[in-house]
Amino acid sequence: xxxxxxxxxxxxxxxxxxxxxxxxxxxxxxxxxxxxxxxxxxxxxxxxxxxxxxxxxxxxxxxxxxxxxxxxxxxxxxxxxxxxxxxxxxxxxxxxxxxxxxxxxxxxxxxxxxxxxxxxxxxxxxxxxxxxxxxxxxxxxxxxxxxxxxxxxxxxxxxxxxxxxxxxxxxxxxxxxxxxxxxxxxxxxxxxxxxxxxxxxxxxxxxxxxxxxxxxxxxxxxx
Numbered sequence: 001x002x003x004x005x006x007x008x009x010x011x012x013x014x015x016x017x018x019x020x021x022x023x024x025x026x027x028x029x030x031x032x033x034x035x036x037x038x039x040x041x042x043x044x045x046x047x048x049x050x051x052x053x054x055x056x057x058x059x060x061x062x063x064x065x066x067x068x069x070x071x072x073x074x075x076x077x078x079x080x081x082x083x084x085x086x087x088x089x090x091x092x093x094x095x096x097x098x099x100x101x102x103x104x105x106x107x108x109x110x111x112x113x114x115x116x117x118x119x120x121x122x123x124x125x126x127x128x129x130x131x132x133x134x135x136x137x138x139x140x141x142x143x144x145x146x147x148x149x150x151x152x153x154x155x156x157x158x159x160x161x162x163x164x165x166x167x168x169x170x171x172x173x174x175x176x177x178x179x180x181x182x183x184x185x186x187x188x189x190x191x192x193x194x195x196x197x198x199x200x201x202x203x204x205x206x207x208x209x210x211x212x213x214x215x216x217x218x219x220x221x222x223x
Contacts, residue, residue, distance in 0.1 A: 001063065002164055002196040003028040003051055008060030010046060019222035020046050023060070026219045028212075030163075033190060033197040035207055038216030044200045045090070047216065048168050051198065052085050053077030065163055082110045086157030086195075090169040092149050096142035100127055100152040103141060104159050111160040126155035130185065146173040150182070158189060165190060167199045171206065183209050 008023040020043050028034050038044050049055040050062055050069075056077075057070040065084055069077055081087070094103050104123035127137060130151040136144055141152060150173060157165060167186070171179040187209060190197045199210065207213045 001027045002030045002032070002065060003198065004061070004063040005050075006061040006063075008050065008057060008062060010050060010055070010058060021050070021220045022222040023047075023220050028196060028198060030196055031194060032212055033187065033210050034199065034212040034214065035210035036198065036200045036214050036216055036219065037202060037204060037207070038200075039202060042216050043220060043222065044202075044216055045168055047219070048087075048166050048198065048200055052087055052166055053081050082107075083160065084163050086160065086162035086165040088150075088153050088157045088165070088167040088170045090172060092141075092153040094141040094149055094152060094156070097140050099138045099140060100132060100144070100148075100155070101137050103152060104156045107156045108159045122159060123155065126158060127152070129189070130155055147178055150174065154186065154189075158193070161193060162195060164196045164198065167197070169201050170199075171201065171203065179206075 004027045005023045006025055008021060009019060010021040011017070011019050036044060036047070046055065050057055051064060053064075053069045053072065056074070060070065062069040064080075067080060069080065072080065095106065098106065101120060101123045104126065105120065108122070124137065132148055132151045132155070136148055141149055144152070150170060154170070171182055174182055183206060187197075199206075
């Protein structure tokens, strides 16, 4: 399995009696494109953070690409994420004073999975494929539009050729036309690189792009 959760229970330390997630069992097969939906505050980002290793799992098993994240310490999870998982954050998490190419190169520098191609050339090719005009490549990302920043975030997530791509509300800043263009492009890149995609959103209009659609309430008994 690309993702497999067994008996996962998660709650915040400040509210130990209020479960955020309770997942008896949930799995995603390699190569699947899964859309998970639920209202704001329902625990979607918590699910993604457990799968990516950003959060420690206090109870249960979290297996990603055959590796038990719940048995790893924080440093091991961070290393695993850099090498195997691409993450498109809702708020992008770009370094604002670096330009797009520098942001992408920085992500590549953390990975142990170095590829033969020059990192600057790789960054440029990704930006071109995502329709980020060359005039924006050398500007601080803080000066780019929301749509441009979003595409840079996608390029950064793809640069290390991850087996698993996680997307947390990545279309929230786009209008309908740009949203549809973005989804078409994202899915074509996922297919090209044979990645597993875990996409989370509250926007049900996006379900048309996915064969596997699941409500978070069907995954977690705490919702």
